[in-house]
Amino acid sequence: MNIVLFLILFPLAMAGLIALLGGHVGLRTALVKIGSGVVAIGALVLLALNLQGETQWLRFDWPWLQKAVLGLDILVTLILLVIAVRGRQITVTALVIAQAALIGMTEFGGHAHAHVEAPLFIDSFSMIMAHIVGVIGGLIVWHAVGYMPHYHHHHPEVPGGQRWFFATIYLFLGAMYALVFSNHLSWLFLAWEVTTLCSFLLISYPRTPEARHNAFLALRLNMLGGVAFAGALLYLAKTGGPFALSEIIRSAPASMLVPVLLICVAGLTKAAQMPFSAWLLGAMVAPTPVSALLHSSTMVKAGVYVFVRFAPLLQNTVMGLLLALIGVTTFLFASCIAISQSNAKRVLAYSTIANLGLIVTCACVGNPQAVWAAILLIIFHAVAKALLFIAVGSAEHSIGSRDIEDMEGLIERRPKTALAILIGIAGMFLAPFGMLVSKWAAIEALMKSHPILPVMVAFGSSATLFFWSKWMGKILSTVKGPPPPHGPVSMEEKNAMFFLSLLTVGLCAAWPFISSLSIKPFLLSYYGTAVELNRVTIVIMSSMLALIVALPLSLLYKGEKKLRITTPYLSGANVLERDLFTASIGGTKPLAIRSYYLTEFFAEGRLTRMGLAATIALLAALVMVVKP
Amino acid sequence: MNLTHAILAALLYIVAAPVLAGLLAGVDRIISARMQARIGPPLLQPFYDLFKLFQKERIAVNKTGHFFLLGYLLFTIIAGVEFFIGGDLLIVIFALALGSVFFVLGAFAAGSPYSHIGAERELIQLMASEPMLILSAMGFYVATGSFQVHDIWSRPDLLIVILPGMFAGLVYVLTIKLRKSPFDLATSHHAHQEIVKGITTEFSGPYLAVIELAHWYETILLLGFLYLFFAPWPWLAVLALAAVYFLEILADNTNARLYWQWVLRSSWIFTAVAGAGNLVVLYYLSRGGTP
Amino acid sequence: MKLFQKSPWIIHYDGASCNGCDIEVLACLTPRYDVERFGIINTGNPKHADILLITGYINEQSQPVVRTIYEQMPEPKVVVAIGICATSGGIFRECYNTKGGVDSTIPVDVYVPGCAARPESIIDGVVQALAILERKKKEMAARP
Amino acid sequence: MANRTVIPFGPQHPVLPEPIHLDLVIEDEHVVEAIPSFGFIHRGLEKLAEKRDFTEFTFVAERICGICSYIHGMGYCQAIESVMGLEIPERAKWLRTMWAELSRMHSHMMWLGLLGDAFGFENLFMAFWRVREGLLDIIEETSGGRVIFGAAKVGGIRRDVPDDLLARIPAQLAKIEAEMRPITDVFRDDFSVRQRLCGVGVLSQKDAYDLGAVGPVLRGSGVAVDTRLEGYAAYDRVQVEPIVESDGDCWARAMVRIREVYQSFEILKQVLPNVPAGPVDMKVTGAPNGEFFARLEQPRGEVIYYVKGSGKKQLDRFRVRTPTFANIPPLLKMLQGCQLADVPVIVLTIDPCISCAER
Incomplete structure (x- = not known):
């Protein structure tokens, strides 16, 4: 050893x-x-x-x-x-x-x-x-x-x-x-x-x-x-x-x-x-x-x-439940706050806080299935988040900004970096990628504890759906012609992005094996029981993954040659260039399309204060419960 | 459920769902028309529309947007298949969400303002409806001890009795999913909307047909969700589903379109009160009243 | 089956008219005339439409808009000029900024007379357009 | 740092039956800025007055706008008559009043339907337009046209309305009024409708006055101004009270119009039995020499016609100041800080008649 x-x-x-x-x-x-x-x-x-x-x-x-x-x-x-x-x-x-x-x-x-x-x-x-x-x-x-x-x-x-x-x-x-x-x-x-x-x-x-x-x-x-x-x-x-x-x-x-x-x-x-x-x-x-x-x-x-x-x-203690509540509260609030952020790194940070909250929740619930979910979450989160940070760092170098809005059309400007970010995001929230597999397991596991936990997870994960999807959308949408990227991406950055992307996708194909090879022995040694996986579910998940990987191939379908490319609908005010329209008071105006940040609904300050108050109250309750 | 049954159920869903949903859409349009003192289109009109759309010229803003629509259709079908072969409810919900995300990404990729706003609104609607769907799966789990549709399906007792809140919540969310007023934010079957056709603005001809088809599959799947509440009594189930659908049409015809804030807030509150409330009550009941 | 005859979707644009024909176009949708009986839907979006209904004549400013809308419609498509202004410029023919009827800008398939055109004649014009739509569909299929 | 979306709203847009363009700057769905643009249906018909015989020009004036067509024709004729010093027959005055009110009702009902559609209440649109058809029937029976009456004429009206027909109209109107009650109640009471209208697009009384709003927009903000009180046609002999709401929001403007429809029923009840017998037009000789402003109350508010002639068959100058034009500055005020979903609703609540505004 x-x-x-x-x-x-x-x-x-x-x-x-x-x-x-x-x-x-x-x-x-x-x-x-x-x-x-x-x-x-x-x-x-x-x-x-x-x-x-x-x-x-x-x-x-x-x-x-x-x-x-x-x-x-x-x-x-x-x-x-x-x-x-x-x-x-x-x-x-x-x-x-x-x-x-x-x-x-x-x-x-x-x-x-x-x-x-x-x-x-x-x-x-x-x-x-x-x-x-x-x-x-x-x-x-x-x-x-x-x-x-x-x-x-x-x-x-x-x-x-x-x-x-x-x-x-x-x-x-x-x-x-x-x-x-x-x-x-x-x-x-x-x-x-x-x-x-x-x-x-x-x-x-x-x-x-x-x-x-x-x-x-x-x-x-x-x-x-x-x-x-x-x-x-x-x-x-x-x-x-x-x-x-x-x-x-x-x-x-x-x-x-x-x-x-x-x-x-x-x-x-x-x-x-x-x-x-x-x-x-x-x-x-x-x-x-x-x-x-x-x-x-x-x-x-x-x-x-x-x-x-x-x-x-x-497991099954009041302390565990209270700690789990802190975790799930963090998950819910951090996920909601992330909606209002346009700085890519802040979105990632809030998402990290949220996902760690979920891991903490699962661990504190402490039944075998929950721990199984927690470990899966740790693995998938580590890979996807590392990939996202690295890819966002590269994007920042090539577009000179870490604002999500500036990543518009990254798929055309820096296809590989964009693909890495997309894979990372998909890894964070989309079925059948890792985090979603774990979230699915988490909800099943948390159901065995108090129902308020999975309910809050359900709300929080819908919030994650919003901010990840709009980010993906931003990368995919091209309004303006692509400005030339500045600054090359170094070999090492490319290597890291490539391997982490591969890992993100590969791990979702491999998770049943990881589960039976690594997590199962651990659970057996801890609890004497382990989680059995539903075979149909694995088949469905794997076929979904295969489909997602195979879908881009449909672009090769040759019937698409008949496709006529036309201008986007701009209420008839189009000008020849696709990002301009005939404006009021003469002349033309460039189109600008920005995502929603719902900053009044999901106000960072207010939600943070609410989250702090809730978690501090929970901590106080913990102190009351656990008397030396 | 054995393999042969599963394959049969999957095939039946793939073939029968669009037929059924198309007819339902036809009935919907006729009833709506009657509510507006009009005759309305023929019953088969949705099919005429669909087949016509497939014959139209293919136009698009770019070469990639419609690829996502294929994902929308495929994953909606997968969600439905998983449901009707009796699989895991949570997987069904996630696959459905995946399909919707593909749809949204397709609209984003078009890079056109109206489809973009439509996509953002669709995301808000997804965010509004998703918790209730997950909660309903949890409700079934508490009631039956399983997330498997097959297990829930074959329970002898009537789930509506113990899950009334879940049912109400799902009906509420169904209004969003069916794109009915007051929740037809992202796109609408009617013409006049502040964001033109919203999320479908840039998709025309065959691509629009694909969206419509996926929507039909989704409709049947969601009605399947509601069916589970009445599974032991099929006739009651059919009756209840008909009543729910009629209610949706009625709501569509008696409401103005509301703001996204209202949609999000109300559906989250409704989910929290009806759905989560139902869940918590069940939880304490099942523990014999002791917390 | 002649699907285009069963499901014509329309879009309406006001080139430069006095509103008279426009509200009559809208009136076609309403209970008394109820064109949805024939599967006609007002889409409001050129990308979904089969039939372009244009009221009013074309002036300097509306010309590019009409061209764009026409261009954004997928084949097969038919243009119906509604009212006498759309046909020839009508009473405004001698105005200083006229470009003439709709056919000065895009090809027109059906002309509907009237000032303002009555709903019945508008529906009649659309019905005439259906046959043309069906013909264009065949031509489109014949093209390589 | 703001994430601002800049998009064109119109000219072709499904909620706008007529082309108008707005450069919309929105943040999430908050409207930060809205800059309008006009001229898509500018025809330059005022210039046409120099080419047409002044009596013939009545037809052009009626086509300033197809919705308020009749009042345009009537206003033009009134202006010419004043320049030429013509006193038209009593029956013509009363019939003019009747048509003016019918025209106001059909315009308001059309508008109420469109408003319903703008906030996604399709049924309301259908319901109002269904009832409105009954009104159009009366108009068609009396004048021969559905939307463009062709009834105005310098020196009177183009054709007489038979007395038995006039006697039949009150019953028809009563039926329409009965049909309208439940539909307008929806506007008044429905939860979702009130959500979309109350407190939206508020225009204060001071702003309404200062920015020169006219018609229901002005009255919806609590200013009691109604040009019908000037007493043109037969208005000096019927009871007209300006209808005023104080909230200044979209709901108030809708209420003003709904109440005006009912007011028009009342006015018609006074007009129809009192139409005197006699001729309906008079011979017009000579040509206008001089200038005149005529002020009338259109469905959309006060409209002003200016004519100037110098004894020729063609006018020297013809000018219309339409209510929509006057209501644009208040509109811009109302659009500030609204939601994207409110844009069509607010734009509609000034009842924009772009054909009028751009002529």
Whole structure:
């Protein structure tokens, strides 16, 4: 099982190497590229070595290891403290100090420190997470190699720091691996804090006041979660509870209410759930690869990871129901708000928040089928969202805007990028693509819990239908003649888009296999039962997919030669060019067609306030329910 | 349901649905005309129109728009087939939504203002009607313990008795789906509309015929949804469906077209009250009154 | 079956008329005349229409509009000029901005007389147009 | 940053029987800006007055517009008669009043139907037009024409109406009135209709006055002005009260027109029994010399005719200021901030007669 250690340590080593040698551009590029390949292939090797998805434990006989973890903990805390103090952030400073105090009391408070026999482990769920981190993360890093020079070209005001940028990203990936393989809660906490730190560094990368502000916002909200997490550790230490994830999961739910709740609150912050969702929107200021990374394979996925882990404890509890309500409320409100957004990245951000809400909901409902849906959602969301961010980043470079309205007719201007975005969007909401498969499973699963959950999902998913469809429509519709695109798309960007598109489509064909190979063993190990798939449904879904892929072939039908191309209907006011019409007071006017944003109906501010109020009330209810 | 039955049911739907829906459209037009003190067209008029449209010249704004219409037709048929072979209700609803999205994309692709506005309005209507459809599937699930149409179909008890809210909600949403006033925002069977023909503005001849055909398939599928409420008593079901359809025609003839805000708000509220209310009541009843 | 005779869809445009013929065209749709009996529907959209009913003569400003509408109609299509103005310019023939009847701009198949044309004669004109529509359909099919 | 759609609305548009064009700028469905354009049916018929004999020109004047055709003919004749100092026979005056009211009723009922259609209430359109046919029958029986009466003539009316026919009309009108009641009640009470009309396209009293609105648009905003009170034809001998609504919205304008239809029934009840016996026209000799303004109340509001002659058979100058033309500035005011769905409704509530406005 050295591969696990390798997966954790290799990115860390890469981070160090790039930090040391990254001054040389060529060398750095080569290093980053090789590194991304190794990370992705390493994850795949893991699959090959452990095809059955058996749970395996890693034991270490090194007594200094725990002390090293503690040392690193202190180091990370110190770095955070320096950042907070130098940034004159009083709240953040207070939070860091609070967290340090909690950890100090845990470690040095004279409690019998729980010994964890196997601090690292691997089961089929961590393998799925490892693939997401490795394959998608690797592709994003590969993309970043091509993207970053463009980025600096378009943003000359941003000081170059690609060396530290790539080092941080590798550190991030290493921390994510550590997070999903940790069985020891202290180790998990360390990885948790490192991801917080890395996200701060990456968000503040542009060095603008806005970036700085948003980075501190992210830090503040995530530190809130960090403090909660540290509180959970202290509670466990005081009550002599287990420190091993595997033991916590197997213990009686009633005895674990407080620590589980605290860690779940930490999960809420990381998964950008309301009322902690603001940081994810702010994180858009960072370059595209960072957004792609934060939204798809890392960071937010760390948040939902703990929920899925704790799912058996949350099943059939009031706490679980309340947390599920927070998730579903986030889903509903974020989906509705996304309708009013025209900035592509904000739409993606709200959609991420919404989908994570759905994952949280499923995990908190916690029955086998719901967890099955949650894991499928994690997989499909990671792939499709990474693809969307990367494709939108490319589109932004070639059209000079990230506004959806400016993507009009992208299908003619940049067919490949447009196709990638279309596949990504289809992957996010259309039958029979992944997210829809999962949503279908989610609704079935949530029906076994309280009906208010699936009802809210039904409303939320109709809202997603609206904003995704109009975006697709915008890309497909051509009103003006295509203006020449500026700026080429780099090879690396194309590769990443191609592979992620392939993955998005391929995964929908392959999901029954993923389900039976990876998710089923996990559920069996957790619950002793698993979900059986309806064969007819799979056949229908597959044939729908085949049809969607085959439909473009109908364009080759030769009867279409008889087609007469004419002008669009403009009430008879057409002028020869298709985007002009005879205007009032003489002359001609260009046509402009814009999508609906329904900004009064789905007002961002009002809905955000409503969502915040609802989720804060739910949090308060949680505190009332869970008394230590 | 075994394979032979399933194939037969699918074939029957593919062949019989347009015939049935066409006749229904004919009756609809005659009844509407009578309500307006007119004689109205012959019963077979919808078929004359359809076949005529297939014979018209093919014109289009660009070479891609109509490709999406094929998707509209195909996925609507798939939704219907999945329904009538007794498949998963949620898949039916998603396939239906997929078909509608294809339709909308086709209209967007035309890049013409009126079809664009029509497409946006169609999306609003989709957003308005979708929750109720999903909720009705949930209602069937709570009542019968299954999402499979086959299981729901073969239940001996009359579902309308325990799902009256769902039925009312579906009838409400049916008005949107059938493009009847006051909810004929995106396009209308009548001529005078502020956005011309809305979503169908740019589609003519055979392409318009495809849209009409898909709409017919959709109509029968939705009526099938309503049939489920009365499944054990087919005669009552036919009677109820006739009454519902008449009600839709009546609503069409006694209402002005409303604003999109009103359509969206009212159908979401109606869904939340009738649909979700029904669901929650059922949930607590099934748990013996204890929350 | 002669489908075009059973399902003619019309579109109406006011070239430059006094309204008299226009409201009579609309009156054809209403209960007393009820042209839907013959499957006639007023579509309002050139792309759906088979028969273009034009009232009034053509002036400088309406000429391109009429041309566009005609061009946007799919084959087979028939043009019916309604009222004496549409036929020849009628009482406005000597006005300074006239281009003449509808046939000055697009080919006309049926001329309906009257000022204003009565609903009965408009319906008669449309019925005459049906035969022409059917003929054009055959010509269209014969074309390679 | 605003996402604004810019589209042409008209000239060819199914809700507009006549060509008018608006450059619409909309945001979602909010109308941000609407710039109108005219001239699609400009015929230049005022210029034609220089080529035609002034008596013959009556036919042209009747074809200024096919809906308010009769009043145009009558107004033109009244103007010429005033220039020439002709006092036309009493019977002609009364019959003119009758036709003017019949013409107002058929115009209003046509308009009510079209309005119903504009907000997607097809049944209402059919119902109003069905009832209106009865009115057209009366018009056809008395004048010979359905929409263009051809009854106006300088110096009187073109043909007399038999007394037995006049005696039959009240019964016919009573039947029409009975048929109308339930349909107009829909306008008054129906939920969806009120949704579409109440509070839409509000024109304040001050705006209506300042922008020079006329007719039902002005009266719908609470200004009691009705040119019929000037007492032309036989209006000085019948009871006419201006019909006023105060809300200034589309519903108020619709109500004004509905009440005016009923008012016309009342006026006809006063006119028909009182038509005196006698000749209906007089011999006209000479040619107009001088100038005159005639003001009449058209269904759409006040219309002004200006004629100037210099003793020739042809007029020097003929000019019409039609109500639609006057109502365009208020229309632009009303369109501000409305919904896309309201555009046809608001445009219709000024009862646009583009043929009139563009002549």
